[in-house]
Amino acid sequence: MPKARLPKIPDAVVPPPLRKPGKPGSGGTPKGQAPADLKTAPPERQSAGEKLLEVGKEAPIDALGWVDQRLAASGFLTGMLYRKVPKGTNWFYTLGSATLFAFIVQAVTGVFLAMFYVPSATQAYASIAHINNEVPFGQLVHGMHKWGASVMVILIFLHMGRTFFFGAYKYPRELNWVIGVVLLILTMTMAFTGYLLPFDQRSFWASIVGININGTGPVVGPYLSDFLRAGPELGATTLARFYAIHMLLVPGAIIALIGAHMYLVVKLGTTAPPWVKADRPKIASPVSHLEAGANGNGRVNGSGVNGARTHGEPVDGEGNGAPPA
Numbered sequence: 618m619p620k621a622r623l624p625k626i627p628d629a630v631v632p633p634p635l636r637k638p639g640k641p642g643s644g645g646t647p648k649g650q651a652p653a654d655l656k657t658a659p660p661e662r663q664s665a666g667e668k669l670l671e672v673g674k675e676a677p678i679d680a681l682g683w684v685d686q687r688l689a690a691s692g693f694l695t696g697m698l699y700r701k702v703p704k705g706t707n708w709f710y711t712l713g714s715a716t717l718f719a720f721i722v723q724a725v726t727g728v729f730l731a732m733f734y735v736p737s738a739t740q741a742y743a744s745i746a747h748i749n750n751e752v753p754f755g756q757l758v759h760g761m762h763k764w765g766a767s768v769m770v771i772l773i774f775l776h777m778g779r780t781f782f783f784g785a786y787k788y789p790r791e792l793n794w795v796i797g798v799v800l801l802i803l804t805m806t807m808a809f810t811g812y813l814l815p816f817d818q819r820s821f822w823a824s825i826v827g828i829n830i831n832g833t834g835p836v837v838g839p840y841l842s843d844f845l846r847a848g849p850e851l852g853a854t855t856l857a858r859f860y861a862i863h864m865l866l867v868p869g870a871i872i873a874l875i876g877a878h879m880y881l882v883v884k885l886g887t888t889a890p891p892w893v894k895a896d897r898p899k900i901a902s903p904v905s906h907l908e909a910g911a912n913g914n915g916r917v918n919g920s921g922v923n924g925a926r927t928h929g930e931p932v933d934g935e936g937n938g939a940p941p942a
């Protein structure tokens with residue numbers, strides 16, 4: 618099948634250090650000569666208004682430059698945004714970013730809901746009714762938060778499935794997998810604690826079922842359900858506890874862990890799909906040129922990271938890398 622040609626990235630959006638240098642002699646003005654456009658049409662003098670407009674246009678770029686000189690953020694952003702991705706990267710790799718986007722939507726809509734929600738057993742239900750019926754765009758924002766919760770749970774499972782089936786949990790990414798597992802538990806905790814907040818019949822009885830299910834867990838189960846209920850019966854104290862967990866404790870932990878998760882993704886890169894084979898090493902040279910005990914990778918015994926063979930064949934077929942006699 619003929620390969621589709623990828624569109625060229627315009628030079629303007631590529632940072633200078635990554636731009637392909639032009640051929641020597643191409644472009645620019647020949648030494649000792651005025652640029653061609655100056656010869657034919659000298660620039661007209663700008664009026665004060667035009668100058669002001671020019672300065673106004675440059676102002677946002679100047680302001681960004683000012684901040685960048687002090688933060689050196691562009692180097693960091695260039696490193697992060699212009700990373701090489703492995704061959705075979707496909708749409709399934711967008712599931713992590715989609716989960717991140719769902720979390721951001723939850724955070725933003727949650728802030729607006731918090732402006733009107735009252736976490737009290739007597740007023741919670743009425744405050745939700747107020748949001749839905751009277752607050753401008755209240756029903757939309759509430760709906761986005763409610764449906765967004767399910768979307769985030771579905772996306773996080775799909776993303777976990779992708780990383781599992783592509784073997785992305787293996788060395789050196791085990792820690793990122795473990796962080797992911799904690800993120801999964803925290804996301805489920807958000808969904809569970811948020812469900813009680815409207816304090817209607819459905820959320821009340823569903824939370825009792827959920828707390829009782831937690832209570833059936835081994836060893837810690839009964840303690841966990843007592844902690845969640847915050848009293849002998851589900852009531853005002855339970856609502857206050859769920860609200861604090863939902864609004865303060867868990868979002869803070871999720872933000873911190875997403876930061877660590879992203880740091881590791883940028884540092885380690887993403888995993889190639891399992892069906893993509895590693896390239897043969899470019900430095901492969903005739904066996905007679907190699908020192909005894911080294912293979913074409915320049916590594917002893919042909920072993921790569923974690924002792925696994927990454928590229929190339931063992932030199933002598935036995936795997937010990939010694940040149941044949």
Ligand code: HEM
Nearest residue numbers: 710712713714716717777780785794797798800801887888
């Ligand atoms: C709030 C939840 C999460 C967010 C926002 C998130 C975000 C991301 C993003 C943006 C990436 C890079 C792109 C990609 O591979 O999709 C990534 C990679 C990864 N995530 Fe997550 N993730 C979350 C939860 C999880 C969970 C639950 C797991 C597994 C239990 C997990 C394990 C991984 C692993 C192992 C990688 C590396 C993938 C690779 O090397 O190809 N993440 N995550």
